[in-house]
Structures are given as C-alpha cells and as structure tokens.
Amino acid sequence: MNAVTSLPEMAPATAEIFLAVAGIALLMFGVFRGSNSLRTPGWLAVLAFLVAGILVVARTGTDDAFFGLFITDAFARFAKVLILLGSAFSIVLSFGYFERERKGRFEYPVLIVFATLGMLMMVSANDLIALYMGLEMQSLALYVLASIRRDSLRSTEAGLKYFVLGALSSGMLLYGCSLIYGFAGTTSFAGLASVFSAEGGTSVGLVVGLVFLICGLAFKISAVPFHMWTPDVYEGAPTPVTALFAVAPKVAALALFVRVLSGPFGDLLDSWQQILVFVSIASMVLGAFAAMVQTNIKRLMAYSSIGHMGYALVGLAAGNEAGITGVMIYLSSYIFMNIGTFAIILGMRRDGRLVENLSDLSGLSKSHPMMAFALMVFMFSMAGIPPLAGFFGKWYVFMAAVQAGLFGLAVVGVLASVVGAFYYLRIIKIMYFDEATQPLDARVGGDLRAIIFGSAVITLLFLIAISPIYDKAQQAAISLLGA
C-alpha cells in the first residue's frame, strides 16, 4: 500500500472539505479582526453554507470516498440541504438576540459551521468509525454552543447536562459499535450488510450491539426514554441555540438513524422494528401529554420536538421505501415550522427583554396581527391540520405504517396527534381570545420578520410544492434501499 498511489478519492466530499476550510478561515478572520461583532462572520458563515449547498446539489449519483468511509447519494444530498438550511436560518435568527444582549462573539458562527460539518459527515457516514467521528464533531460543538452564555447559570447548566448525558450516550454508542465489530468482524456498512444477508449471520452479541447503537442514536434525536435532557437544555440554552438544536441536529441524527438501520442492518428489520415501534409510541405519547402542562414556550417546543421525532420514527419503523420517503417529507416540513416558531419566540420581547411564557402571548392577535397569524399557521401545521405542511408529513408516515401492517402504531400516532392538537390549539386560543395584560414590544427585527414570513409562506403553500418534494424524497429513499 503505497502512500502516493493510494491517495484517497476525495471529490465526493467537496462540500465538506470546503466547509472545513471555510470554518478554519472564519476562525482566523475572527481572531485577527478581534471584534465582538457577530454580523460579518455570521453572514460569511451563511455564505459558506450557501456555497456548500451548491456543491452538494451539484453532484449526482452515488459515489464513495476515503476508501468507502464516506458516501454521497441522493439521500445524503436531501438531508444535507435541509441541514444547511436549518443552520443558516439559525445563524440569521441569532443576530438580533446577541446584539441586544451585547454578548455577540464570533465563535458562535464558527462553532455552528463546525457542528454543521459534523452533521454533514454523519449523513454521509458509510462506516461505524465515520459515523462516530461525525457524531462527536457535531456534539462537541453543540455542547459548547449550549453553554455559550457562560455568564448565565441556566446556560452553563444546560451545557453541562447536555455534555454529561451526551458523553454517556456516546459511550453506549461506542460500546455497541465495538460489540458489532467484535461479532461481525468489520465496521464498514457494506461489509456489515453482506454479513447479515448471509445465512445465520446474526448472533446475540450483534443484536445487543445493535440495541446499544440504537440507544445512542435515540439520544441524539431525543426519543423517549433518552429524551430527558431535551426540556432542560432547550429551556436553558440561549434561544437561537435552542432553535438550532431543534432543527439541524435532529435532521442529521434522524438521517443517520435511517441510513444505519435501513442500510447495514436492513436485513435485521424484524429485530429492530419492535424497538422502534416502542420508542416511537413512547415519544409520541409523552410528547403529547407532557407538553400539556408546560407554561414555558421553549419547554413546550422541546416536548413538541420529542413528539415530532416520534412521528418521524413511525416512518422509519415501517422500514419500507414509503416510510423513508415519509420521514424525509416529515423533516422538510418540520424545519420550516420550527424555524418560524422560534423566530416568533425570539420576537417576543417586553421592555426589551425576552419573555418565554405562554401567557405572554395573550392578545398577540391585536398587538401583532401578522405575527399571530403566522404562529397560528405554524401551530395548525404542527397539529397536522390540512392543507398545511405538517399534515403531509404525518400523512405519509402514517400511510407507510399502514402499508407495513403496523396498524396499532398508526392508530396510536393519530390519537397522540389529537392530544397534541390540544396544546397547539391552546396557543392559538391564548393569542386570539385571551386579554393581554401588557402588550409585547411593537418592534420586531427585520431578519426575524423575513424568516417568519418566509417560513409561514412555505408552510402555507407546501401543498403546491408537495409533488417535487415527494419526488426528491422518493429518490433519496430509493438511493438508500436500492430500486
């Protein structure tokens, strides 16, 4: 094995390489400029995401790189576009916040760039080692982000909790990987797939390893019973960071989950399906019920995201092409509803200070009619009311579950979404029917308004775009499962 002749194929990873370089350059830029201004590095990071996005969509077909550790295919591209969108939006969201709090620092966009790089690596991982590397890269950056307001007790507490529990989950994941390697003799996804497809390829050790792996991944998407960190971290972390947590890492982790389970472990469907059904039901039900008693809107969004991950897992549990298509559509609708909602939360200020209680929304329909309308759209969409975006996500995953014969799962899902509708509708009721004690500040930043408007339009008009999105999602599913 000669060092020169075996230079690995790197072209499929152009976007990631670009992003890595851009992140380092941005770090240099920040260090040498030395200012605490956020806007310039922030917009540069957004520009970097844009270029990376172009590089991502410029590729076609399926290629691997780095001796098969890295793969790029339609599925990865779909997920990467969503991740880049989510990251870019969350940077734009943060400008107003950090400027007002006078805590702007250039590390923030840099960390997001590195976290995003980790996410892109995750969705392109084609080997257990690559998987772990991407995951840790993402997680380390996120731990820091959670506690980026190091002068705030809640922010540091959130970061610490996230770090400790994240480390525990990483440990489980690694332990699972080592078990799998020990029993299968390979870490490559392709190799694992060939081992399992062979007669008698499974063993108890392998299955236990798989369970550990699933648990580690479930932590990242905050599925029950590995969700406990979510409400605390969502509440404690600065709101723009929460917005990021709610979107990009969820997409990345879920995409990774889908790739691992339907790729190398696809032949073990019967084994992991039960676990996923359980986790999915538990997430949907807990997300629906626990959210009902929340008074803080960020905690409520945490439970809401737990529930949403449960719905997305319904599609994965179905384990068929329709299911994976459904998951991708679900994620597409999910990021816009969440970005829009968090933009509104960031716009909730009274006397210049952020407020986070549900009761602060009362009378919003009178003081901010457009914002109230947009929030109503997001809430209806999250509750799954047609013809908004959220409805289609739920529709496709439930259809897939029915196709796969998981009737119980589909029924529980529909029932949970009924319970969930309660707290979404309650927010609308508060906005439209409760008397305001003290109105919120009239001025909402221009970037926030643009994001709110854009997400609301996309959520409202998802119906029009559903056909191309469905085609792309289906291509992604096919690239993963093979036609």
Next chain:
Amino acid sequence: MYSAIVFLPLVGALIAGFGGRVIGDRGAQIVTCGAMIVSSVLALVAFWEVAIGGRTFTVDVLTWIASGSFEANWALRWDTLTAVMVLVVTVVSTMVHVYSVGYMSHDASIPRFMAYLSIFTFAMLMLVTADNLVQLFFGWEGVGVASYLLIGFWFHKPSANAAAIKAFVVNRVGDFGFALGIFGCFMLFDTVSLDVIFAAAPEKAGTTLNFLGMQGDALTIIAILLFIGAMGKSAQLGLHTWLPDAMEGPTPVSALIHAATMVTAGVFLVARMSPLFEYAPIALQVVTIVGAATAFFAATVGMCQNDIKRVIAYSTCSQLGYMFFALGVSAYPAAIFHLMTHAFFKALLFLSAGSVIHALSDEQDMRNMGGIWKKIPFTYAMMWIGSLALAGVPLFAGFYSKDMILESAYGSHTGVGQFAFWMGIAAALMTAFYSWRLIIMTFHGTPRMSDEVLHHVHESPKVMLIPLAFLAAGAVLSGWAGYEWFVGEGMAEFWRESIKILPDNNSIAAAHHVPFWVKAAPLVVGVIGIGLAYLMYMFRPHLPGLLAARFRPIYLFLLNKWYFDELYDWLFVKRSWQVGVAFWQGGDRAIIDGFGPDGVSAVARNLAARAGRLQTGYVYHYAFSMLIGVVALVSWYLAFGG
C-alpha cells in the same frame, strides 16, 4: 275543484303564516276565512255531485313514493264517505274560523292562530280524502302536529304546554298502533292502496300472521292495530286522557278538535276500513266493547266536572263512544250520521260556551257563574238548542242519529250489542242530566261571580253570533234532513261502495224492526235526566252537596276522572322518568361522559401532570432513565427478539 277544496286551506295557512307581518291581522283573517268559505261552498257542490249524484272517482295529484313494490301517490279519493266528511269538516271549520275573528280579537298573534287553524283543517281534509294508507297517515300526523300547536297556542302558560305535550304523546301511542297496522297491511296485501286492499280483503280472511311471536288471524290483528290508532285520535277509554286537558287551548280550537278535525278521524278510519273490519268479527267486538265503555265512563265523569269546557269535553268523549259501538255492530252509516249531527251540535255547544266565557271575562268555572240568561239571551238560546240536540230530544239532530245507534246495537242481537245498548241507555240518562246541570249552573240561580265581572257581562259581537246561528240550524235540521240518505231507505244507494256491510251484519236494517220500548227508551231516560237536573240544581239546590257528602268515595272517584291520570302518571310517566334518569345519570353521565369526554380529559390531565413530574432536573435521574431504557430494550431483545 276537487283539489281546490283540499288545498285552499293550505294556501290560506301559508299566506297567513308566512305573510302575517305583511298583510296584518285583518289580512290574515280575510285570507284564511275567505279560503275556508270558498272551500266549504265547493264542498257543498262536491257533496251534491258525489254523494247525491252518485259519482265515485280519484283525482291524481302526483307520485309521492315509488320504491320496489311499494307505491304511494298523492291522490284524492272521492266517494260518499269522503264527501260527507269533507262537507262536515269544511262547514264546521269555516264557522270556527269566522267565530275566531271575534273570539281572538284581543290576542297578540292572530295570523299565527288563523294559520294553525287552516293547517289543521288541511291535514284533516288530506286524511279524509286519502287514497292510500300512507297519505292517510300523513294527514293523521298533520292533524296531530296542528293540534299540538293549537293546544299549546298560549305557550306562555305552563299548563297549556303540558296539555299540548300530553295530547301529542298520548296520540303517539295510538299512532304507533296505526303505523304497525299499515305495516301489517303492506305485509299482507303488498300494497297500501285502499282499493286494492278492499278488493283483496275477502280472500285474505282466515290467513294468519305472526305478531309478537303469536300466530293470529291476520285481518283481526291488523284491524285491532288500526283501531288502536283510532282510539288515540278519538280519545277512547285508555287513550282518552289528553282530550279534557286539551281544553287549555283557545275555545275555538276545542270546538274544532271536538267537532270536526281531530277526534272524528278515528271514527272515519274505522268506517273507511269497513271492508277490512267486516272480515274481522273479533276486532268488531273489541270496538263495540271499548266504545260502549267509553260512552258510559265519560258520561259518569261529565256529571261531576265544574269546568264548563270539561263537561262538554267529556260529553264528546261519551258521544265518540256511541259512534264506536255503532261501528262495532256494523252500523257504520249510523256512526257517520251521528258524527255529522254531533259535529254541528258539539261545535255549537263549544262556541256557545266560548261566548259565555267571553262574556264572563274568561271565567270557566261553573261554580262562579249563574243568573246571566237575561243578559246574554242569544247565547242562552243557542246553548238550549245544542243541549236538546245532545240529549236526543225529538226533532233535534241528536235524536235521529243517537236513537239509530242504540236501536242498531239492540238490533244486532249479539251479546256485545246488548252490552253496548244498556251502556248507551245509561249514558243517555247521564248526558241529559249533565247537559241541564250545565245550563242551570251557568245561566240560572243567583249570580256567583264578582260584581265587576257581572257588570261587564255582555252579548258577544255579531261575528261570533252568526256562526252560532248557522250551527244551530245544522243542529236542528241535519237530523231529519239526512235521515233518509244516511240510514233510511236510500241508504244503500247513498253509500254505495264506500261502506261495506256483510248481509249477516246489517244491524241498521234490523234496527227498523226493534220493539217499541227500545225506540222509546232513549227519550224516556233523557226526559228523566233533564227532570233530575232541574230537581237537583233548580228546585232543591242543597241536594248535590248532600249526595256528594253521602257518597263521597264515588263522588271523588268521578271528580278525579276514575283516577286515570294518576294511574298513568304512576304507571308510565314515573317509570319512564326513572328509566330516563337511569340512562341520564348512569348511562350518559357515568358511562359515556365518564369514560368519554370527562374521563379522557381527566386521564389526559393526570398523565400530563405525571409526565411533567418525571422531569426532576437531576442529571443522575436522567442518566438512570437512559440506562433503564437500555437495559429494558436489551432484555426485551433477548427475551422476544433475536
């Protein structure tokens, strides 16, 4: 023309009901009365052409229901029976309409009242012209609805609402029987068309039908079911309780219900279905017994009532009993004859009573009347004519029809016929008694009302008195004018096919040959009754109190109407109330609400609170839950997966 008779009242009702605001009170009165007057004049022409001229035909209006072998058309069947009924209904109803113009002149919602009256009349006309059972049922139910609306016309009075609901509910019981009877007919004959049923009835005699698990003679079962319907509408013993309470409606409504448009429906139904009943002898016996019992029962109660309208109401009930036992002994023409004469004199009595009430500032209790005959001589005279006709005094209408009924019952030479005859004689005695009790208590003796009321006593306006005069003419003349056609020599030619009497059952022919004492008996007991009333209320006024004290249990029994209301209240109302409460508290509140909305929301709230408490904020709890999760999932795997 034949359609116009039926539909003119409907048109009048629609205009007055929906356009009442536009055309005003006066307009509504003119429209509805005008429609009724035209309709009754046309009815007279129709009577001439159909009954006297001997034409029988059907006017098709349009197809209503066609489903499989089931077919029902809107069609007007015109034969003698229909023509007689239409004439009676339109003439009496016209008189009531005109009378109402005066009687209701102080009411706030005149158009509504006039519209209801017309709708009532339309439904009754629909009923009597029906060509099939379904259309008949439509009219039947229309009458029920209209009576509900009219009895509860003063909806601000709780007692009026209660009476309206009672009338409707009690009628539902009968309607249920009627509906079952229609189903039975369709099952047996595969049609609801009257002509087909009548033609097929003889050959179906003797077939059996399974009803409630029992095999029985098909025609008997159907006839009895139809009769149950008739019992409800015609207030026969058992289902009569609504009729006296219906007095809560305005007096013209009482007149209409009692004389023309409601209670006669049952009599008409049985007469109309005579080709069926003739082949169901057991059903006929049931009809006879129920009718005779009702005649007796209602007369006894009528003797003890103090409300002027209630006395007349029980007298209606009693007279309907006469009609039914006449039907039961196959004297259908006699029953219809009595129906017609009764319509005139009963409307007269009611409207006269209304005139009295009007004069006495809405006083209805006879104990607060008396001594006013000189002040309202016209009303007094009218009341006399009505009572003479009711008591069956010769030359007045009731004499001809009632005697014919009693003679037919005697002449039928059956056990139930004898029973009916003696019951009828007893009822005739009491009828005469309570009629004169009413006259004496109302018009004679010392005035018992307050001076203020007495001072205001006045004769009613002309618009109320003229209908009385017309009805009085009917009460005097309709008897001897109709005798030849209805029950005399021209009977067969007059009725032709509209009523069927088997040769063996022809009790009317037999009635012409009964002993003399049978013919004289009703008159004799009538005179005795009148004399008793004079004795007890005019010459020896202390006697009634003495008797009431002496025979107190009997008096109370009669005063409380044989405790029927109390019995029904205990037996049905209380029970259904209990069932309702059981379903409401046990079924709805406990089970459906408990496990449904309330239960689910409570469980949801509970679960939510628990789920919220799971979140302690301690990292080691969180880590513990993760480890538990891993261990649980791995165990699950090792146990079930793998």
